Amino acid sequence: MSGPQCCENPPTLNPVSGSGHVEKLGGLDAYVSGSPDSKLCVLLISDIFGYEAPNLRALADKVAASGFYVVVPDYFGGDPFDPSNQDRPIAVWIKDHGWDKGFDNTKPVLEAIKNKGITAIGAAGMCWGAKVVVELSKEELIQAAVLLHPSFVTVDDIKAGKAPIAILGAEIDQMSPPALLKQFEEILASKPEVNSYVKIYPKVSHGWTVRYSIDDPEAVKAAEEAHKEMLDWFATYVK
Secondary structure, three states, X not given: OOOHHHHOOOOOOOOOOOOOEEEEEOOEEEEEEOOOOOOEEEEEEOOOOOOOOHHHHHHHHHHXXXXXXXXXXXXXXXXXXXOOOOOOXXXXXXXXXXXXXXXXXXXXXXXXXXXXXXXXXXXXXXOHHHHHHHHHHHOOOOOXXXXXXXXXXXXXXHHXXXXXXXXXXXXEOOOOOHHHXXXXXXXXXXXOOOOEEEEEEEEEEOOXXXXXXXXXXHHHHHHXXXXXXXXXXXHHHOO
């Protein structure tokens, strides 16, 4: 279940950050970056803080610069988790924004992306978003999956996934501790038909890839290492 680590280091949301733009796709607002002429798309599915997080948009721009058309949907309808709202703790907020709803809302987004001429789609999910990505993999709606410090993802989810999958986890993580990631790795090793990669990053905590301080060189370096792994995975399997 969602816990305190999901809520740590909340970003200062900025609706105008990034070099991309916001448009409607499949009924959702989405931050879009990259060439509309690209045939390859990466879908970035946010954590509970949503699609206006500056670090997430900077990551979208970075992925776009490598040649992908990048889409970051607003799954929460302008209602990302607000840790300062004591009347609506995470256990209450999540009832309105379950991953199952996120999965259902992704289907029309994918159709809208394909209508733009996209021929291959990879999806990366952070925390809350990782569960949505796993569900997309089960239904073979994407060509490749990346999970970054996942929440809610179970052993059964990993057993059922069908797309090539990379799992990037943190050494200090109550949501997906290293012991669980080792289980994921064992399951994937028994599925040779599914290309996979599992890495546990030392000395980092849940959320490190998007909820880091840009003024902390070590935090930035750790996040960038994970970003490179993610990009390499998509370069290999989304083509």
